[in-house]
Amino acid sequence: MTCTEFIALLDDIIDDSVAAETRAEVEKHMHKCGHCEVVFNTTRKTIEIYRSHQIYDLPNDLRERLHAAIMARCKKGC
Amino acid sequence: MTTIQSIAGQDEQHPDVALVQRVRDGDVSAYDTLVRKYERQIFRIAQHITQNREDAEDVMQDAFLKAYEKLEQFQGNSKFYTWLVRIAVNESLMRLRKRRTGKMVSIDEDLETEEGTVPRDLADWAPDPEQNYTQSELGQILEKTIKGLPPGFKVVFELRDVQGLSTEDTAEALGLSIPAVKSRLLRARLQLRERLSRYFHKKPGSRQAGPKVARAEL
Numbered sequence: 112m113t114c115t116e117f118i119a120l121l122d123d124i125i126d127d128s129v130a131a132e133t134r135a136e137v138e139k140h141m142h143k144c145g146h147c148e149v150v151f152n153t154t155r156k157t158i159e160i161y162r163s164h165q166i167y168d169l170p171n172d173l174r175e176r177l178h179a180a181i182m183a184r185c186k187k188g189c
Numbered sequence: 190m191t192t193i194q195s196i197a198g199q200d201e202q203h204p205d206v207a208l209v210q211r212v213r214d215g216d217v218s219a220y221d222t223l224v225r226k227y228e229r230q231i232f233r234i235a236q237h238i239t240q241n242r243e244d245a246e247d248v249m250q251d252a253f254l255k256a257y258e259k260l261e262q263f264q265g266n267s268k269f270y271t272w273l274v275r276i277a278v279n280e281s282l283m284r285l286r287k288r289r290t291g292k293m294v295s296i297d298e299d300l301e302t303e304e305g306t307v308p309r310d311l312a313d314w315a316p317d318p319e320q321n322y323t324q325s326e327l328g329q330i331l332e333k334t335i336k337g338l339p340p341g342f343k344v345v346f347e348l349r350d351v352q353g354l355s356t357e358d359t360a361e362a363l364g365l366s367i368p369a370v371k372s373r374l375l376r377a378r379l380q381l382r383e384r385l386s387r388y389f390h391k392k393p394g395s396r397q398a399g400p401k402v403a404r405a406e407l
Contacts, residue, residue, distance in 0.1 A: 146311040157382040158350045167236040181253045
């Protein structure tokens with residue numbers, strides 16, 4: 112497996128949706144290619160950080176205000 | 190066994206279906222439940238596209254009101270949430286076009302660029318690098334980092350990786366093909382990784398610190 116082939120498969124590797132034989136090739140490649148191993152680990156970490164520290168969160172007071180405004184208009188038939 | 194499970198899975202009704210039916214029958218409180226369930230997610234999508242807090246607030250309200258008005262048109266062959274996201278994305282793009290005085294903005298804009306498909310920063314990160322920053326600093330870094338990505342990349346990343354939608358549901362919500370979603374997701378992930386690297390490298394002098402080759406500009 113080449114680095115280009117590895118990158119092309121990166122999403123499937125991260126999402127754990129590669130076939131068992133491909134997975135073995137992927138692991139073999141990562142074992143000998145430190146760069147691809149870094150790319151894999153740091154890309155996975157990127158996703159993990161964005162998932163656990165959600166940006167653009169709606170503060171509760173604003174949420175309640177917008178929610179009330181939406182529901183008031185729905186009740187009036189918009 | 191697998192077959193029986195998959196058949197059972199297909200028959201299993203999504204909880205939104207019953208709520209949508211109750212709204213159609215005139216029960217506004219069921220819509221209240223749907224709004225509560227999805228308002229945060231819709232706000233985030235709107236903020237990703239518009240990059241403006243007031244616009245995102247307006248889009249969120251307009252999207253829920255439009256969905257309420259058009260509920261009769263909702264066929265039920267897609268999920269309520271993917272249908273709602275589609276409305277919110279369209280509202281967000283309209284708002285963005287207005288702000289940019291009519292300039293065409295699309296989720297499907299030409300993105301045939303090689304940027305981000307070839308990783309350049311190959312130095313390793315510190316273990317748990319986010320812990321070197323306060324919550325507020327980290328929030329700023331994450332916002333600044335994702336801001337520069339094209340709208341189509343940001344929304345695909347948000348839906349697939351942050352909100353956990355399937356590739357199929359993301360494609361349906363955005364009106365994109367499955368290969369288009371996959372291509373945007375790979376590039377979004379790689380570009381974010383590349384941009385975050387400058388903040389998360391191992392500190393010089395730490396064990397196994399790699400050479401710093403971070404790009405100068407975000």
